[in-house]
Amino acid sequence: MIMETNSSQVLVEANRLAKQYPVAQGWFKPPASLYAVDGVSFRLAAGRTLAVVGESGCGKSTLARLVAMLEPPSSGDLKIDNIQIDQASRSDLKRIRPMVQMVFQNPYASLNPRKKVAAILDEPLAINTKLNKFERKETGLAMLAKVGLQAEHYSRYPHMFSGGQRQRIAIARALMLDPKLIVADEAVSALDVSIQAQVLNLFMDLQESNGLAYLFISHNLAVVEHIADEVMVMYLGKIVEQAAKRHVFDEPLHPYTKALLASMPRLTAKFPQKRSMLHEELPSPLNPPPGCPFSNRCPHKKDACSAAKPALQDFQGRWVACSRIAEIA
Amino acid sequence: MALLEIENLSVMFGSASRPLRALDGLDLCMEQGEVVGIVGESGSGKSTAGLALMGLIDYPGRVTARRMSFADRDLLMMPESERQTLRGKDIAMIFQDPLASLNPCFSIAYQLEETLRVHQAGTRAELRSQTLALLRLVEIPDAEQRLDAYPHQLSGGMCQRVMLAMAIACNPRLLIADEPTTALDVTVQAQMLELLTGLQKQRGMALLLITHDLGVVAQVAHRVVVMYAGQVMEQGRVPDIFDAPRHPYTQALLASLPEYNVGRKRLATIPGNVPSQHERPQGCVLHPRCSNAQEICRTLVPDPAEFPNALVRCHFPLDKTVGPCKQNLTA
Numbered sequence: 001m002i003m004e005t006n007s008s009q010v011l012v013e014a015n016r017l018a019k020q021y022p023v024a025q026g027w028f029k030p031p032a033s034l035y036a037v038d039g040v041s042f043r044l045a046a047g048r049t050l051a052v053v054g055e056s057g058c059g060k061s062t063l064a065r066l067v068a069m070l071e072p073p074s075s076g077d078l079k080i081d082n083i084q085i086d087q088a089s090r091s092d093l094k095r096i097r098p099m100v101q102m103v104f105q106n107p108y109a110s111l112n113p114r115k116k117v118a119a120i121l122d123e124p125l126a127i128n129t130k131l132n133k134f135e136r137k138e139t140g141l142a143m144l145a146k147v148g149l150q151a152e153h154y155s156r157y158p159h160m161f162s163g164g165q166r167q168r169i170a171i172a173r174a175l176m177l178d179p180k181l182i183v184a185d186e187a188v189s190a191l192d193v194s195i196q197a198q199v200l201n202l203f204m205d206l207q208e209s210n211g212l213a214y215l216f217i218s219h220n221l222a223v224v225e226h227i228a229d230e231v232m233v234m235y236l237g238k239i240v241e242q243a244a245k246r247h248v249f250d251e252p253l254h255p256y257t258k259a260l261l262a263s264m265p266r267l268t269a270k271f272p273q274k275r276s277m278l279h280e281e282l283p284s285p286l287n288p289p290p291g292c293p294f295s296n297r298c299p300h301k302k303d304a305c306s307a308a309k310p311a312l313q314d315f316q317g318r319w320v321a322c323s324r325i326a327e328i329a
Numbered sequence: 330m331a332l333l334e335i336e337n338l339s340v341m342f343g344s345a346s347r348p349l350r351a352l353d354g355l356d357l358c359m360e361q362g363e364v365v366g367i368v369g370e371s372g373s374g375k376s377t378a379g380l381a382l383m384g385l386i387d388y389p390g391r392v393t394a395r396r397m398s399f400a401d402r403d404l405l406m407m408p409e410s411e412r413q414t415l416r417g418k419d420i421a422m423i424f425q426d427p428l429a430s431l432n433p434c435f436s437i438a439y440q441l442e443e444t445l446r447v448h449q450a451g452t453r454a455e456l457r458s459q460t461l462a463l464l465r466l467v468e469i470p471d472a473e474q475r476l477d478a479y480p481h482q483l484s485g486g487m488c489q490r491v492m493l494a495m496a497i498a499c500n501p502r503l504l505i506a507d508e509p510t511t512a513l514d515v516t517v518q519a520q521m522l523e524l525l526t527g528l529q530k531q532r533g534m535a536l537l538l539i540t541h542d543l544g545v546v547a548q549v550a551h552r553v554v555v556m557y558a559g560q561v562m563e564q565g566r567v568p569d570i571f572d573a574p575r576h577p578y579t580q581a582l583l584a585s586l587p588e589y590n591v592g593r594k595r596l597a598t599i600p601g602n603v604p605s606q607h608e609r610p611q612g613c614v615l616h617p618r619c620s621n622a623q624e625i626c627r628t629l630v631p632d633p634a635e636f637p638n639a640l641v642r643c644h645f646p647l648d649k650t651v652g653p654c655k656q657n658l659t660a
């Protein structure tokens with residue numbers, strides 16, 4: 001529904017994906033339902049980058065886990081490479097699973113400290129392919145070179161590397177099975193700026209050479225502005241705006257997107273700028289406001305906003321979930 | 330007279346045979362009401378500088394300085410008891426790890442009252458009303474209801490506000506804030522920065538803001554200190570440094586930011602890695618990664634050289650007309 005991409009190119013298609021978690025309320029109350037992801041639909045074409053932004057707890061990591069098939073959705077469906085995952089045959093799943101790989105925020109925690117780089121890179125191949133030992137080693141060494149590490153690093157342990165090098169190892173591991181999609185959950189957030197630049201360059205180079213698509217999650221809006229083709233803005237589990245990057249950054253439409261961009265620290269403008277600051281706190285996801293989830297913090301709120309949940313609708317070629325968008329845009 | 334004057338402050342860790350210079354010759358001068366940012370990559374010695382100013386470097390850390398004075402009082406000669414009174418009252422600090430500094434077992438009101446009690450007398454009721462006023466000052470919504478809340482019942486942003494309330498409880502003249510917004514969402518960060526700078530202006534407090542986020546410094550600081558491997562590479566006024574850095578490291582750091590690479594796909598990078606603590610290079614600490622390095626850079630540590638409104642530690646400082654994007658440091 002989102003972009004006019006040729007359907008043969010569509011790699012991921014999510015339709016009303018939802019994930020709900022039971023949350024204990026104390027001993028005598030039944031558990032409540034928390035909608036971590038609530039009716040998210042999007043399409044991602046091969047070789048493109050879709051960035052997901054939004055405040056902590058808005059469901060970015062949950063969405064990432066759903067797309068990476070680490071968790072099943074509570075409802076809605078997910079198609080990868082035109083295969084509907086919840087109805088896929090075992091052989092299809094066996095083909096599809098390696099196509100999607102994840103890279104996490106913390107390269108210190110995501111690599112097993114007791115395994116050498118050799119074993120870390122060998123494992124996915126040993127499990128998923130019929131390559132023999134020598135072929136696997138060759139593939140591993142080639143991959144190290146690809147992510148900018150040397151052959152001598154092959155027999156070292158993760159603790160012997162810097163943060164940026166560790167993230168390269170994590171990326172190399174993710175690439176071993178020649179995926180089509182990398183789900184990067186805050187993959188550069190823990191890195192220093194100079195290392196962040198190296199890893200972002202690596203991501204972009206790999207996109208060019210391997211035609212990778214990225215679902216790129218980051219709270220760093222400057223990074224998103226640099227790397228994304230399209231941006232999805234989430235709020236309390238829902239998409240509030242989705243559009244081409246230039247649209248979102250040059251002319252945000254949803255009041256939440258505007259507030260988010262105004263909060264972004266800029267190197268040029270002096271503080272305080274003219275900003276549409278959010279003064280209220282983010283509501284609890286267990287108890288979102290009625291109607292529009294953003295209504296309690298929205299400067300344009302009218303009574304009608306609390307009456308019904310606004311649907312994500314086409315407005316001037318972009319997707320926006322705001323019932324007053326025609327008046328306030 | 331400056332509020333804070335520091336000359337050649339160094340902090341060593343490690344054994345005598347294998348010393349580790351976490352902070353190497355910091356010069357810093359701060360005026361009343363001034364906001365100074367310290368930026369640098371992880372491990373460059375930012376927190377160490379803050380802790381040394383607070384007098385909180387414990388054995389086996391060793392602190393040396395040529396001069397260290399606060400409001401014309403000599404911090405080096407001061408007995409520990411006096412230093413203790415100064416700390417928390419005139420110089421306060423927000424520590425990098427908020428959860429480690431708030432005690433999970435006590436309510437926030439109790440912890441704030443304890444902070445106040447250390448430096449002043451007062452009845453319980455007085456302390457309580459002061460505590461409430463402080464929570465309102467840092468804009469905690471429904472402050473009355475939150476008095477008896479425990480840290481885990483508050484969001485990260487609210488914990489950070491409570492820490493700010495604790496730090497400013499005794500009206501310090503200098504507040505050192507170590508990564509006060511790093512764990513926060515951008516929206517909450519913006520609120521927190523607005524609050525912090527608002528209070529700083531209102532109280533004429535000097536603020537030393539430690540962060541790795543250059544954007545935060547660009548927005549709130551008057552001056553910035555750029556650190557690398559324990560040393561100050563460059564310090565100067567914020568607009569000058571961001572428009573025309575004189576140190577190759579500052580320039581390379583800025584050039585690696587997406588903001589400085591608009592319209593260009595690949596980001597500029599700094600070749601190589603930050604040297605580990607034990608293998609700091611001879612000569613200029615940056616030279617293995619600096620494309621401008623000459624023979625002298627490999628052997629001789631440059632001294633900070635004075636420029637109008639700036640100090641630069643480099644044998645070959647850049648021309649002021651070279652902006653951060655005009656020259657690309659990567660080969």
Ligand SMILES: Nc1ncnc2c1ncn2[C@@H]1O[C@H](COP(=O)(O)OP(=O)(O)OP(=O)(O)O)[C@@H](O)[C@H]1O
Nearest residue numbers: 021022034036055056057058059060061062063285
């Ligand atoms: N396994 C779980 N059980 C219960 N609740 C969960 C679980 N996982 C996530 N949640 C809740 O779902 C919501 C979305 O969480 P998620 O981790 O997806 O957010 P996020 O956008 O990635 O946040 P952050 O930016 O902090 O990483 C949160 O309110 C979270 O507490």
Ligand SMILES: Nc1ncnc2c1ncn2[C@@H]1O[C@H](COP(=O)(O)OP(=O)(O)OP(=O)(O)O)[C@@H](O)[C@H]1O
Nearest residue numbers: 342343351370371372373374375376377378541606
């Ligand atoms: N108590 C200590 N004992 C030994 N080494 C220490 C100690 N404290 C800090 N260091 C070392 O001193 C150096 C500077 O550390 P510091 O914490 O000041 O860095 P930082 O700039 O604050 O980094 P970050 O951005 O990660 O907070 C690091 O190499 C660190 O490992």
Ligand SMILES: [Mg+2]
Nearest residue numbers: 060061062185
């Ligand atoms: Mg997350």
Ligand SMILES: [Mg+2]
Nearest residue numbers: 375376377425
């Ligand atoms: Mg630190």
